[in-house]
Amino acid sequence: MRSAGVKSSLVLLFAISQLSATSGAPAQVQKPAHEAGAMQIYAGADVEWKDGPGSLASGARFAVLEGDPAREGLFTMRLRLPGGFHIAPHFHSGVEHVTVISGTFHVGMGEKFEKGKARSMAAGAFGHWPPGMRHFAFTEGETVLQLHGMGPWTVTYLNPADDPRKK
Secondary structure, eight states: OHHHHHHHHHHHHHHHHHHHHHOSOOOOSSOOHHHHTOOOOOOGGGOOOEEOOTTSOTTOEEEEEESOTTSSEEEEEEEEEOTTOEEEEEEOSSOEEEEEEEEEEEEEESSSOOGGGOEEEETTOEEEEOTTOOEEEEEEEEEEEEEEEEESOOOEESSGGGOGGGO
C-alpha cells in the first residue's frame, strides 16, 4: 500500500517538474500578459488589424492578441476574412483551435477543395483538429476567427502553387 502512495507521489512530482521545466518564458517579441504578471483586455474596437498574414491570400487581415505565432510558446490571434474568401488545402504543425467570432466559416477535411464536404461553423462555434490534418476553408460573409495554439505556427499548402508567399 505504502509503495503505491510513494509511486503516486513520485509520478506527481515528476509531472510538476516537467511542467516547470517547460513553462519558462521563451524569448518573444511580445510576452504573453499572463507570463508578464499583467492583465490585458481587448475591446473589439481596440484590436489593431494589419494586412496579412503572408500565408493567406490578399484581403485577409490579422491581429496578434497574445504571444508571437512565429516563435515558441502560446499565442492568440484573430483573422478577419472577406466574404467568399478561400483557403486551399493545407495543414499545420500544431493543433489548430478556431473560434468563430462573427460570420460563417466553412471547413472541410481532405486534400481537395470540395465545398460540398465542408462543415459550417457559425458565430460562437469552436473547433479543433490535430497537427497534419489536411483541410480547406471558405467564408460566407465577412468572418472573424480567433485562433490560439502553440508556436511556431506553420501553414503548409499541399500544392505549393496555392501558397501566397510564393507568388
